[in-house]
């Protein structure tokens with residue numbers, strides 16, 4: 001991918017996102033819509049995956065058919081809200097390897113606090129797609145990408161649902177080599193570091209917590 005930021009403006013994505021944003025959308029609908037959108041976003045973020053050809057036999061004849069090239073890609077969920085994107089993407093790419101980075105954002109400092117890290121081996125040979133629905137200050141995603149690079153990853157993409165300009169700028173500065181794919185770029189952060197207009201706290205809306 002050459003663009004640093006790609007906003008997927010497909011009508012289905014935008015319609016589903018509008019329902020997710022609404023205050024009275026239920027936890028069950030929120031989760032289902034996130035799963036659906038995640039697959040449409042995954043389609044975009046995997047658009048330029050390298051391909052190779054393999055000889056196969058159809059019922060009629062042999063052919064050289066296209067298949068994905070290289071090692072299986074790695075999906076990295078930034079816990080816990082990342083799991084809402086992970087499920088859908090994994091349905092589309094069932095052979096992907098999966099890793100988890102546990103981070104939560106301290107409510108006052110807005111700095112990420114790490115509590116878990118487990119990723120697949122040979123990250124240096126894989127396309128790594130980190131998923132987290134919200135890119136707000138960008139502190140969490142920048143820290144997650146730092147950890148992935150420390151673990152050897154060199155080809156990383158970041159998939160989110162909503163981004164704030166502040167978070168995109170933070171990522172561009174810290175990790176200019178990491179393309180971002182999102183469903184929307186919102187206006188700004190509010191004084192508590194929430195994306196506005198946004199959709200609230202993605203993890204809470206997904207899991208019914210407060």
Ligand SMILES: O=P(O)(O)OC[C@H]1O[C@H](OP(=O)(O)OP(=O)(O)O)[C@H](O)[C@@H]1O
Pocket residue numbers: 078079080081082103104105106110112132133134135136137138139140141167193201202203204
């Ligand atoms: O860009 P930032 O300002 O760092 O904010 C974004 C982070 O905040 C949310 O996670 P949260 O800390 O609420 O944890 P959760 O997923 O467990 O709810 C979200 O899922 C991101 O990880």
Ligand SMILES: O=c1cc[nH]c(=O)[nH]1
Pocket residue numbers: 081134136193194195196198199200201202203
């Ligand atoms: O608006 C925001 C900002 C950070 N995390 C969220 O879940 N929502």
Ligand SMILES: [Mg+2]
Pocket residue numbers: 081201202203204
């Ligand atoms: Mg949260």
